[in-house]
Amino acid sequence: MIPVCICGGCGRTIEKEFVYCPWCGQSKIAMISEEERMEEIFNRLEEIQNNSRVEKIEKMSDRLNQLKKELDSLVLCSEMHK
Ligand SMILES: [Zn+2]
Incomplete structure (x- = not known):
C-alpha cells in the first residue's frame, strides 16, 4: 500500500511523497498527520456505525411490529377455532 x-x-487523499497537493496545490505543511487522519477515519467509522445501528433498530422494530401482527392474527384464529 502506498503511504x-x-x-x-x-481533503483528498494524496501520496505522502508529494510536496504539494496535485488537486489544489496546497503545500504539504498544511496537511494533517497520520494520527489525525486515523482519528478522522475512526470518527467517520463511528458515525457510519451509529447510522447503521439506528437503521438496524428501525428494521428490528418494523419486524417486531410485523411479528406482533402475525401473533395477534394467530391468537384470533385460535380463539375462533375454539
Ligand atoms: Zn488538496
Whole structure:
C-alpha cells in the first residue's frame, strides 16, 4: 500500500511523497498527520456505525411490529377455532 495522507486544503487523499497537493496545490505543511487522519477515519467509522445501528433498530422494530401482527392474527384464529 502506498503511504498516503489527506490534504488539509481539499481533503483528498494524496501520496505522502508529494510536496504539494496535485488537486489544489496546497503545500504539504498544511496537511494533517497520520494520527489525525486515523482519528478522522475512526470518527467517520463511528458515525457510519451509529447510522447503521439506528437503521438496524428501525428494521428490528418494523419486524417486531410485523411479528406482533402475525401473533395477534394467530391468537384470533385460535380463539375462533375454539
Ligand atoms: Zn488538496
